[in-house]
Amino acid sequence: MLEKPDLLPFAALFEALNNTPGTVINPYTALPVLNPALDAITDLHRIANALERIAAAFEKLPINAANVPVEINRNNPKGGETITEAPFKQPTKFKQAQPPRVPEIVQKQVMQAPVPAAVVASVRPPEVIPARKKVLPTHPIPVGSSITEQKEVLVSYFKQLGIDYETKKKTNSPEQETKLNDIAIYLGKNFRECEELYKFLKRDILAKPGKFFYHLKEINPDKKLRISRFCNLLIQAGLLEKYAFEDGPENIIEIEVTGKDCGFLKGNWLERYVEYEVKRIVKKYTTYPGRAYEALSNLRVNINGKGAEFDLVFAVGQKVFCIEAKTRPGQQDLKTSLNKIKPLKLDNRSILIVTAEKSIQECLKLTEVLGGTQVTDLSSLEQKVTAMIEVAHKG
Helix, strand or coil: CCCCCCCHHHHHHHHHHHCCCCEEECCCCCCEEECCHHHHHHHHHHHHHHHHHHHHHHHHCCCCCCCCCCCCCCCCCCCCCCCCCCCCCCCCCCCCCCCCCCCHHHHHHHHHCCCCHHHHHHCCCCCCCCCCCCCCCCCCCCECCCECCCCHHHHHHHHHHCCEEEECCCCCCHHHHHHHHHHHHHHHHCHHHHHHHHHHHHHHHCCCCEEEEEECCCCCHHHHHHHHHHHHHHHHCCCEEEEEECCCCCCEEEEEECCCCHHHHHHHHHHHHHHHHHHHHHCCECCCCCCCEEEEEEEEEEECCEEEEEEEEEEECCEEEEEEEECCCCHHHHHHHHHHHHHHCCCHHHEEEEECCCCHHHHHHHHHHCCCCEEECHHHHHHHHHHHHHHHHHC
């Protein structure tokens, strides 16, 4: 039950005010006037009456525990009035309106109804984009030719010529072959920077074990770095014992050679480099069926009882090519090489001679002397090999 508000403080105030006289004497005029406290008494009476009416209205209201916030002590069930909590009321869920169901017979009639011709004519059919045809390159050899271990084209070619052949067997271990190949590739790609030291090693001291000093004509930080890398590769392969640059402006390098594998720097390195580059260059071409890359290096042949050697014979598709690698050939050496190649019955355009120590101008002069057979230095090797393959297939 709600209690009636306590009105005792107001009653005491009412009693005090009721004893207040109705009139008072004005001190300035000495005349009787109404007492101002009477207005305050009237207002308080009105407030008290309003509070009594509110309290009476509360007494008539029913007590509903669901509407009254009550703190319940569930741990103390003894004593006091027991109040049960109102059950939790779930929020109202609104169902989504469903479209009216159309009878199946009506659906069939709609689906089978003919479409007016005007509507059909106004509907634009979807645009059909034809598949783009693959555009083949203008040159006959596509970019990236496959490399195959099969020698079907070359075997058939030598068989038709009646030439017996065999490849030179490698005597080095696989690890040593890898080290020698690393030297060949590095020297081929950095020949101009390492040429001076290379010539000194090949010409003067390679076959003489011991310590030697060489004065480089000119050197800069980049050239010194490349020479150091070249010497380190030679040491790893066992061709050099050690090397060192001496301090001072004389550009002196101290070298101690082992005297092993002398033939490598005299020419075998260039054959290895040419084989590596040709294989890399041919990979730029795309393979069509029956157009793969085959190669035979260090090839020994028997022609009419006479032996001959070819540095590299390779095929791209059904076309056969021959490349000879010479470090510094003279005119007579080149003519001898061409005479050796004649039994292969190759066109001059399918033959290439690669030299390491000849300049571009010298190569051009040798090409004229040999009647059009191309002679190239290392810097133009890729260009010449690419042109040779494309010209042969166009013909």
